[in-house]
Amino acid sequence: MKSARQLLHDAGLFAKKRFGQNFLVDMSVVQRIVDGSRVTCEDAVLEIGPGLGVMTRLLASRVKTLYALDADRDMIAELEASELAQMPHVSILHGDALRYPFDAFPTPLHVVANLPYNISSQVLIRFLECQTQIASFTVMLQKEMADRLLAPPGGKDYGPLAVYMALYCEMAPVIKRIGPKSFYPPPKIDSTVIRGVMRTNVTLPPFAFMSQLVRQGFSQRRKTMNNALKGSPFVAEWQRGAAAIGVSPDVRAETITPQQYAMLAEFYQRELTLPSQLP
Structure with missing residues (x-):
């Protein structure tokens, strides 16, 4: 499987700042994310931000149904021109994860995503708003954001997201630290991958x-x-x-x-x- 760097080169494309694109080029990290998501051949999975489809191809080999949702039309065009478009269980979709109607997807739904750092908190809120539909999410985040999600009461990192996540999800880190060299172009921060499972055994206010x-x-x-x-x-x-x-x-x-x-x-x-x- 070609890396994202090679796929970009072959397609004559580049990372776009307005979409917050930093492509994973470390295939061992891609493998660990998919393994850590625990998705199976019985699951419907939504991948947000598939980019050039490096992780999409691995997910497609493991799950029952896969939806690949990207806001970048250039990335969508590359996916539609690839072998992924010929797979009957894979749907390639153009749209913004903050606005796309999640009720178009089946329930239960598992999400796997390398989230753009500039909208990650908003996307996480969407997951909570769709908590009866989304069973789990495995997402890459800026490490600073992940620290805030997992923060205990009393510290400077503790805030609304930490409260929401503790109440509505069971969360654990999948990969605690991913350095900038695992991406192209390399970001100026470290990243973390977290898996959250929506709680179904508690009754909470809406x-x-x-x-x-x-x-x-x-x-x-x-x-x-x-x-x-x-x-x-x-x-x-x-x-x-x-x-x-x-x-x-x-x-x-x-x-x-x-x-x-x-x-x-x-x-x-x-x-x-x-x-x-x-x-």
Whole structure:
């Protein structure tokens, strides 16, 4: 199998900054990502950002159905001209992962992706919004982003994404560190691959509701929750909410655990009638 570097050269193409393209050229890393995704011949898989199809070819040999979604028309043209287009179980799709209708894919769906670093957090939020459809995701991220996802309460890296991921997913690193030399062109940062499995054995408030509360709490993370919640309907019952989850009313958002956020969201759902959209 040719590397991404060779495929780009053969096609006369180059990495485009506007798509955040950094192509994997280390085939051992590609192999480890696919192995770490644990996808099988029974699975429907969505690959976001297949590029020139280096990982796509390996996935196609392992899964029941494969959807390759890319926003770059040049990459789509190369995939459509390759042997992948002749495989009946592979669909090559042009579209933006932030806007493409995920309900067009089957359930359960497993996602494998080398995410562009500039939109990775937004794509992860989409996975959570589609949590009843997506069974797992295996994604390459900027190491700094991965550290934030896995951060425990109390530190500077702990924020809304860490809360969401801890509540809705079981996560573990697949590859803890991938250096710039594994990519073409080489980025200026290290990367990490994380696998997340959506939790199916817990009952949680809807993600849209949970995210409204958590984002409001972290909107002014240096202030107490009472001050951070000002201007939102949540502030009206904060004193009772704090007592319900066993924390001081003067607590800051960064010290509240994911489980306490879930309890707080449940409290507010019982006690308040909230508008469907909050600021």
